[in-house]
Amino acid sequence: MTEVAIRTNDAAPAFRLFSPLALLADLAPHRRLIWLFVRREFAQRYRGATLGSLWAVLQPLLILGVYTLVFSVVLQIEFDSGITGNPQGDFVLFFFCGWIAFTLFAECAGQAPISIVRRQNLVTKVVFPLQILPVVMVGSALLRAVIGYCILLVAVVIITGRIPITALYLPVVLVPLVIFTLGAAWLLAALGVFWRDVRQVIPAVIRLLLFLTPVFYPLALVLRRTPEKYHWVLYLNPLTTVIESTRACVLVGRHPDFAALGILTLVSLVVLQLGYALFSAWRKDFSDVV
Amino acid sequence: MSSSAPGSQDWAVRVEGVSKAYRLYNSPGDRLRQALFGRFKTYYKPFWALRDTSFTVNRGEAVGILGPNGAGKSTLLQVIAGTLTPTEGRAEVRGRVAALLELGSGFNPEFTGRDNAILNGVILGLTQKEMISRLPRIERMAEIGRFFDQPIKTYSSGMRARLGFAVAACVDPDILIIDEILAVGDIAFKQRCISRLKSLISKGATVLFVSHSVGMVRSLCDRAVVLDHGGQTFFGEAGEGVDRYINSVRDRKAEKTHTKKQRHVKTIPLEGDIPGTLRYGSGQVQLASIELLDERGEPATILPFDQDLTVRVGITCHERVENPCVGFSVRDGRGVDLIGTNATDEGRGLAPMEAGQSASVSFTLRNTLHEGHYSLSVSVTRAGRRGSRRDLPLDHVDAACPFSVLGEPSRPVRHKLFVPVRVEVSQVEVPAPHASPTSAQ
Incomplete structure (x- = not known):
């Protein structure tokens, strides 16, 4: 008995949109x-x-x-965290930890609004599981991030001559980042189909996010210098927890903050499900406007 | 496999009351307002590209979709293919669908034809391994030579069509949907496509086919759907569908003329039951009967080659006409008028007719038609006036008296018509060693 496919305008039932099982069932076959x-x-x-x-x-x-070159040699910015005994070397490693995670998110968020629109063929000409396009985008960014982290680990060994055993936690630290990024990608991809304005706004938002994220500075520095009542703003940024945890396990040799990561993972899962729900609810109208 | 109602296992595509409306927004802001406050107010104008279409296609059937530009053909195909969501109704398809909705659909221009063929197959649900094993066949069928390993962006439109068709045909789809892509290929390619389609159909594949080439629809399809302005005007046997489509196009032309002339010409409703698909005219003189007679003067629908046939037209006058003229033409299956004349041209113009008067005109000619199916177009017009050919006829009917012509094996007709040809042969004789004097006989 061959499979029967039905095309109707019936909205997907809400329980499907908000079911993690449906989400998996929508990806696993592909x-x-x-x-x-x-x-x-x-x-x-x-x-x-x-x-x-x-x-x-x-x-x-x-x-x-x-x-x-710019920060260590020209501007001579120093982080004295005592890992390498060389403040400028510290900076390079600290920066790289943050930069890889931030780039992963920023690239995906930047491309997501056009990820559907630029594959017009796949939307209007063939029956294609469009929900995988953001997944592909995040997957390919993750692949490049993994290369980045490998370089990081090699750099840690070269500069400090050792590598903390806690570096093995790195994959765990990345789980919430990937989940959150994919949720955001689905959300932005769906919005970007109907409102081309999204892609214009995103670069500015990413730029702002860059300064709100401890990429160029260690979190401790900001915490020391800003009033305590504003600290929650920094922790609201999911990248902060990820980047600080990466630094803790890869550079300092401490266990990452599992409580914070756990909460972040839960929040990310909510974002993921929301992104999926919006994308799935709207995708039947994509071909009308692409 | 066993429980459902008889025959219900045979359908491949089922379209039930499908309509599609596009939302036309005046500005992107309206789209935002619709998303936010849509449940309270409507911020768009709906445009109905397709309205209430229903038909069922059986397995192994080829169905043509006909209609003028903007009739909703592509929208219908896209809904069936699953790339467009219908606004109302439902479409069901059974089995793997391969859709060729446009040139090189799904092709990524940066990658080679080979890569894209694999990718297309995987999108259609095959595994990469299966696709790789089919590559030699695709390559052979596409006939694009070494371009197969070049990026698609270097292809001509014909090459893209070839590759697209080759891929779609080689993934062994249960349902193949084709939207006019064959139009760009050359004749050889088209013919290969047709024979490939025929072999797919004979293996049980279902084909949905949009084409403006009515000949292709007629030769390939069993049934046809005719669309006009988004509405389905016909679903049935392909030949009849083609006739309807051709007539609807002509109808529209006639309507245009009609509305232009209407201001000056008084019309009288056309009466009587004249068989045929389209009848129009201003009605001062009307057709009362049309008969097709064979050599013995008997009404006939099958006419042998090289015998006389007679078209007898009866007319009735409803309002005085100075110079009525009766004419006919013989139209072939593709809607081409092959033979025809009118009484005035033949020097037998009718006298002025008064209301209530009737007349009969017979045309007799030798049947020199090629074996096949034909019909008559008959009309009454005003003769003689300058530009009268463009006038709205008094009464005109198409596709009347459908008939078939039987071939005569002893006298084959190679093309559409036989016309007596005088042949003279002058052959220089080669002097043979034993030239026989009897050859003069």
């Missing part, structure tokens, strides 16, 4: 396609370049080099 697309996206990024996918490693190294 895992091969997701993986295929992630690889293609990765390949496409470096297609035509003479050095090819070597750039996946070279690019973060170059960026690390630029920031090291």
Whole structure:
């Protein structure tokens, strides 16, 4: 008996939109396609370049080099955290920890509003599981982040000559980040289809977020210098917890703040489900406007 | 497999009351207002691209979708394919659907034809391995040579169509949806497509097919859906569908003329039951009967080749007309008028007619038509006036007296019509060693 597909305008029942099981059921059958697309996206990024996918490693190294040059050599900014015994070396590692996580989120948030619109063919010409496009985007960004973290770990070994055992917690720290990013990506992708204004606003928001996130500075510095009653603003930013936990487990050798990560994971799961619900509820109208 | 009602297992596509409305917003702000306050007020104007369409396509059937531009054909296909959500109603499809809705759909221009073929197959639900095993077949069928390994962005539109069709045909779809893409291919490609489609259909695939080439619809499809202004005007046998479509196009042309002339011409309602699909005219003189007779003067629907046939037209006058003229033409299955004349041109113009008077005109000609199906178009007009050809006829009917012509095996007709041809042969004789004097006989 062949499968029957039904096309109607019936809205998906609310319990489906808000069910994590439905979310999984909407992705699981397409895992091969997701993986295929992630690889293609990765390949496409470096297609035509003479050095090819070597750039996946070279690019973060170059960026690390630029920031090291500007902040450590020119501006001589120092973090004296006592990890390396070299305040400028500390800065490079601290910065890189934050930069990888922030880039992962910023790239996804920046591309999400156009992730559906730019694949017009897939929306209007073929029956395609559109919900995987944001997943592919996050997956491909994660792939690049993983390369970044590998470089980070190597850099830690080179600069400090050792690596804390707590670095093994890194994957756990990244779980809420990936969940949150995917939720935001679904949300922004759906909004971006109907309102092209979203993609204009996002770069400014990301810029603001960059300064609200402890990328260029350690959180402790801000906590010391700002009145305590404003601290909650910093913790509202999910990237703060992720980045500080990364620094704790990879550089300092402390256990990450599991309580904070746990709460963040729960919040991220809510964001994920909301993003999925909005995306699923609206996707039947995508082809009317794309 | 066993329990449902008899015959219900055979459908492949079921469309029930499908309508599609696009929301037209004056500004993006209105879209935002609709999203926020939509339950209190409507901020858009609906545009109905498709209204209340219903039909069922059986497995292994080919259905053509006909209609003028903007009739809703592509919208219908997109709803069936699943890329557009219907506003009302439901469409059900059974099995794997491959849709060729536009040139190179789903193709990523940066990647090679080979990559895109694999990707398209995976999107259609095949595994990568299955797709790789089909690549040689796709490559052979697309016939784009070494371009198969070049990025799609370097392709011509014809090459994209070839690749798109080759991929769609090679994934063995249960339902294949094709939207006019064959129009860009050359003749050889089109013919290969048709034979490939026929073989898919014979293997049980269902084909939905939009084309402006009525010939293609007629030769390929069993049934047809005719759409006009978003509404379904016909669903049934393909040949009849094509006739309806052709007539609706002509009808619209006639309507245009009609409305232009209407201010000057008084019309009289057309009376009587004249068989045919479309009848129009101002009605001062009206058709009363149309008969097609064979050599013995008997009404006939099957006419042998190379015998006389007679078209007898009866007319009745409702209001005085100075110079009535009766004419006819023989139209083939594709809507092409092959033969025809009118009484005035033949030097047999009618005398002025008064109200209540009637007349009969017979045209007799040798049947020189190729074997096939034909029908008559018959009209009464005013003759002789300058530009009268463009006048609204007094009474005109299309597709009257459908008939078939039987071929004569001893005298094959190669093309549409047989016309006596005088043949002279002058052949220089090669002097043979034993030239026989009897050859003169």
